[in-house]
Amino acid sequence: MLRVLLSAQTSPARLSGLLLIPPVQPCCLGLSKWADRPLGGGPSAGPVQGLQRLLEQAKSPGELLRWLGQNPTKVRVHHYSVALRRLGQLLGSRPRPPPVEQATLQDLSQLIIRNCPSFDIHTIHVCLHLAVLLGFPSDGPLVCALEQERRLRLPPKPPPPLQPLLRGGQGLEAALSCPRFLRYPRQHLISSLAEARPEELTPHVMVLLAQHLARHRLREPQLLEAIAHFLVVQETQLSSKVVQKLVLPFGRLNYLPLEQQFMPCLERILAREAGVAPLATVNILMSLCQLRCLPFRALHFVFSPGFINYISGTPHALIVRRYLSLLDTAVELELPGYRGPRLPRRQQVPIFPQPLITDRARCKYSHKDIVAEGLRQLLGEEKYRQDLTVPPGYCTDFLLCVGSSGAVLPVRTQDPFLPYPPRSCLQGQAASSPTTRDPAQRVVLVLRERWHFCRDGRVLLGSRALRERHLGLMGYQLLPLPFEELESQRGLPQLKSYLRQKLQALGLRWGPEGG
Numbered sequence: 001m002l003r004v005l006l007s008a009q010t011s012p013a014r015l016s017g018l019l020l021i022p023p024v025q026p027c028c029l030g031l032s033k034w035a036d037r038p039l040g041g042g043p044s045a046g047p048v049q050g051l052q053r054l055l056e057q058a059k060s061p062g063e064l065l066r067w068l069g070q071n072p073t074k075v076r077v078h079h080y081s082v083a084l085r086r087l088g089q090l091l092g093s094r095p096r097p098p099p100v101e102q103a104t105l106q107d108l109s110q111l112i113i114r115n116c117p118s119f120d121i122h123t124i125h126v127c128l129h130l131a132v133l134l135g136f137p138s139d140g141p142l143v144c145a146l147e148q149e150r151r152l153r154l155p156p157k158p159p160p161p162l163q164p165l166l167r168g169g170q171g172l173e174a175a176l177s178c179p180r181f182l183r184y185p186r187q188h189l190i191s192s193l194a195e196a197r198p199e200e201l202t203p204h205v206m207v208l209l210a211q212h213l214a215r216h217r218l219r220e221p222q223l224l225e226a227i228a229h230f231l232v233v234q235e236t237q238l239s240s241k242v243v244q245k246l247v248l249p250f251g252r253l254n255y256l257p258l259e260q261q262f263m264p265c266l267e268r269i270l271a272r273e274a275g276v277a278p279l280a281t282v283n284i285l286m287s288l289c290q291l292r293c294l295p296f297r298a299l300h301f302v303f304s305p306g307f308i309n310y311i312s313g314t315p316h317a318l319i320v321r322r323y324l325s326l327l328d329t330a331v332e333l334e335l336p337g338y339r340g341p342r343l344p345r346r347q348q349v350p351i352f353p354q355p356l357i358t359d360r361a362r363c364k365y366s367h368k369d370i371v372a373e374g375l376r377q378l379l380g381e382e383k384y385r386q387d388l389t390v391p392p393g394y395c396t397d398f399l400l401c402v403g404s405s406g407a408v409l410p411v412r413t414q415d416p417f418l419p420y421p422p423r424s425c426l427q428g429q430a431a432s433s434p435t436t437r438d439p440a441q442r443v444v445l446v447l448r449e450r451w452h453f454c455r456d457g458r459v460l461l462g463s464r465a466l467r468e469r470h471l472g473l474m475g476y477q478l479l480p481l482p483f484e485e486l487e488s489q490r491g492l493p494q495l496k497s498y499l500r501q502k503l504q505a506l507g508l509r510w511g512p513e514g515g
Contacts, residue, residue, distance in 0.1 A: 052078075056086055061108070068108070077119045112127065113142060116149050189209070193209075227249070228262045232259060240273035240276065243269050243280070247283075279320060325347075333473040351394060367487075371445070375499065380511075397444070399445075400508075401416060403440060408503075409440065446468060
């Protein structure tokens with residue numbers, strides 16, 4: 001340890017810092033545990049102050065150790081901090097300190113370690129500070145011993161208040177309201193729900209449960225069925241603003257409940273509340289759109305001129321128009337039997353003109369960059385487009401234009417967009433056939449990241465399934481790239497081989513030598 005202190009690692013700046021610390025006055029330290037009298041006066045004051053003067057005037061580390069070791073009855077706790085300060089002065093006052101045997105400082109260190117249990121908190125802090133300035137290692141015995149004594153003198157933390165044992169509805173509400181629980185979802189939700197009495201399952205509790213399932217992508221059929229049953233039983237007591245929150249997890253998790261009265265109940269609520277809460281009405285329809293269960297009567301209402309004129313003057317007009325544009329797309333592609341009003345063309349806006357928020361938030365975990373690099377090396381930059389938004393507003397991951405012979409064409413020489421609304425003869429062909437009769441076929445490589453699925457990793461979230469379904473119905477051929485396959489590729493060469501196999505399986509070819 002002496003070598004550490006006297007080596008070049010103990011910088012002059014660090015040692016000069018010791019000279020700025022004022023001498024420790026024994027009268028400032030209060031009562032000493034080494035004597036019954038105050039340190040500032042009394043019969044023992046003379047020898048105590050005399051020892052302090054001897055330490056302050058010591059000419060070498062060895063002399064410091066000798067004064068402390070030969071006067072055990074006169075040593076007080078503050079003398080150790082005085083000795084450390086003087087040691088710093090000795091080491092910093094000479095350009096090349098004389099060598100001292102390692103045992104000298106080891107003995108001084110052991111002496112402080114042996115007596116530090118009797119130090120007060122002020123002396124411990126001073127000694128810790130001086131030891132760090134002197135260059136004692138942070139994991140060395142001296143610093144560790146002083147740090148341990150410092151922690152022992154910290155005021156004890158009050159014990160956490162005892163929480164009453166909550167069961168049933170109260171336990172469910174308490175658990176769902178806890179931030180830690182929201183971060184780490186637990187499976188005892190089902191048991192808490194089973195223990196709850198009917199009167200304990202309030203709308204507030206069930207909304208918390210629905211939000212929890214949607215936020216954490218938990219596709220738990222038993223819990224979702226419980227929410228659907230609650231909605232049916234409490235139909236007349238629920239407003240559309242509460243219903244929109246209860247319905248949210250069904251669309252997000254792509255789960256159509258088995259409860260037979262679920263859809264008839266929602267249709268009655270929409271008929272009753274549509275004019276009262278326009279935004280809640282559209283939110284409910286968005287969830288049902290993901291489930292492919294849009295009621296015609298509600299569509300007639302939200303596409304009526306009166307409703308559209310009303311929402312145009314509200315603060316949430318833009319988001320409602322975006323939702324209505326998506327509903328109009330669903331009507332165009334999925335409801336050929338609908339004969340009611342539609343959203344006027346001048347009111348339509350792009351649905352999702354950029355990557356979704358979850359993709360932007362998790363971009364550092366995405367495979368998009370490495371797939372883009374693989375395509376660049378495999379095809380060339382001119383033969384694909386990344387993050388291209390196609391009408392009516394869906395953002396694609398990667399888009400290729402393919403000729404009738406299967407050759408990948410430069411995108412700049414082709415119109416990358418298929419006509420929208422699509423021609424009736426093309427609807428559904430791209431989803432069922434690997435090739436089309438179009439002279440230029442559009443292939444969309446779809447990244448299926450881990451967070452695009454429900455927690456079990458098998459069912460696509462409702463928004464993702466809706467996007468892929470609509471792109472297929474518009475005539476785009478989809479080539480999914482699942483996260484399990486992407487994660488299994490080790491490095492760019494393996495990924496290029498994987499992409500080559502995927503593209504060749506569709507009959508695509510490129511380059512003079514096929515890539």
